[in-house]
């Protein structure tokens with residue numbers, strides 16, 4: 245026999261910063277049979293998915309839909325559709341994913357201006373207002389929860405500031421949505437993009453987005469309909485067309501809207517999965533889902549503190565669903581992570597850039613934001629630390645988490 249063997253992934257408990265184990269109900273939904281692109285059942289599912297994500301995003305925005313691709317496909321679709329070459333964009337950077345927004349905006353031809361705070365901190369609204377006054381950008385692009393640092397940037401005051409200076413307000417809430425408060429309409433966001441593989445409890449590969457009417461009005465000025473499907477009734481917009489075909493949001497809206505103008509072939513299986521992710525959150529209620537992430541995230545934090553591990557960053561701005569702890573000096577961080585994976589089948593994360601090799605990041609999100617996953621992870625980490633010469637407290641972490649659960 246050569247190397248023709250069935251795919252058989254090892255059993256793992258994914259307790260890093262994402263991806264996490266998909267909810268079995270999402271995987272079941274994804275095993276459903278395909279149907280045609282314009283089958284009324286399919287277009288019905290598309291409409292239903294839009295309605296479900298309006299609830300997830302807490303918005304009335306008509307244009308709430310899926311971009312096929314991982315979270316950065318959603319980011320790219322928003323940025324390349326909004327930014328004309330030379331447009332000014334302001335990106336406050338407080339971790340790796342702020343750099344990603346910068347990178348994508350630059351590739352879209354923007355004149356990007358950044359402000360930075362040290363990793364482990366977030367911005368005050370005053371710092372952002374100051375930068376907006378100075379730069380006068382067309383668009384503010386900011387991450388809500390940056391998993392590289394575990395910080396959650398407060399967004400609630402930024403919408404008012406953006407309206408005051410007539411700036412479009414976009415946030416990447418990939419890692420934070422439904423694990424932390426997020427209110428698209430109340431906070432006056434113009435565009436939001438997310439992914440499934442964190443608190444939404446699905447696999448990566450679909451990027452839900454929502455767009456305000458004023459955002460859509462702006463991008464429609466860049467409309468360009470492909471030859472081959474173009475009819476005499478189609479008129480191009482008055483502004484330079486969007487420099488990507490796949491991520492041309494105007495064409496994508498025409499595909500998701502009443503016209504159903506052909507663009508890509510919707511990734512049906514991903515749509516089933518994304519739709520089921522939203523259904524599960526709505527069934528639980530968005531607010532209860534956030535509260536669950538807070539509960540289990542705090543239990544994890546208490547357990548890690550009982551192990552004597554020092555937490556990274558400003559805890560008052562920590563995301564509910566992930567925590568970073570310094571790797572104790574006396575242990576080899578990669579060896580501990582390796583043993584967690586090999587002996588216990590549990591994955592925890594390290595970090596990027598200045599934090600690489602310095603901290604572990606441990607997530608409690610989506611399907612894994614549950615008591616048994618927290619207790620298993622803490623007990624196994626306790627055992628692995630012991631095996632690697634750790635000199636701090638031992639045997640207390642699961643007990644501390646259990647005590648927290650008892651009184652929470």
Ligand SMILES: Cc1ncc(COP(=O)(O)O)c(C=O)c1O
Pocket residue numbers: 262314315316317341387389390391416417418419439448449
């Ligand atoms: C905040 C944030 N933005 C973007 C991404 C990129 O997502 P993807 O790998 O799905 O493209 C991630 C992934 O971890 C993320 O945490």
